[in-house]
Amino acid sequence: MTDSGFSNIRYEKRDAIAIITINREQALNAIDMKTSSEMYRAWCDFRDDDALRVAILTGAGEKAFSTGMDLVATARGENQFDGGKPVPFGGFTRRMTIDKPIIAAINGYCLAGGLELALACDIRICTPDARFGLPEVRWAIMPGAGGTQRLPRAIPQAWANYMILTGEQIDAETALRIGLVSHIVPKDELMDRALQIAGVICERGPLAVRAAKEAIRRGLDMPLDHGLAFEELLFTRLMATEDAKEGPRAFAEKRKPNYRGR
Secondary structure, eight states: OEEOSOSSEEEEEETTEEEEEEOOGGGTTOBOHHHHHHHHHHHHHHHHOTTOOEEEEEESSSSEEEOOBOHHHHHTTOOOOOTTOSSOGGGTSSSOOOOSOEEEEEOSEEETHHHHHHHTSSEEEEOTTOEEEOOGGGGTOOOOSSHHHHHHHHSOHHHHHHHHHHOOOEEHHHHHHTTSOSEEOOGGGHHHHHHHHHHHHHHSOHHHHHHHHHHHHHHTTSOHHHHHHHHHHHHHHHHTSHHHHHHHHHHHTTSOOOOOOO
């Protein structure tokens, strides 16, 4: 099912998978205020729809995932800085907690706010021609949608410092080598691979997946002993669920588990 109530994005639901496509191919999928607003609505729907388990974020066309903030709109006076605004850049880069996995299917340029969108996702895959960068300092601005905070958490700090302070780009092979992406996929197989990963996640225990994401997300900001205690708390809660009983039972009976999210 596709939601036709958008113009700058496409929002599609395939069973338990949501697909959000930035649909501004002529502008290399740059993000203006209207696009952020539409993305926010889509992310809220994904977050609140219990039938949806995984989301895929991608860009229309073959040239770009997203080149970030629409600087043409900015030059016209459109203020996209989201400080104090209810809608964050891209709809979910801050002040939005989503406890379900999000996959970034990166086709082509992934620059500035585009990379910040990808960094807000949990799994990133890309095409061989993908290019990554945070070039904001070139234009006398700085990453303002999470880039200075998420990139050093995603890759070695030396590489994060280099990318942020020089504004230089890296290619797909470098991104794979430093751990920014997990897979490089042929261009014509990108969405199939993203859907395959999403499908695998949909087969797992939904409560377990959400709890694991929460443990990762919150644990990164804790000392190790606090993170271990938080993990133990989530694990204890999870073990009391029906799904946590169904999983081992299905393993013992050599059958596919029937998870119900409770």
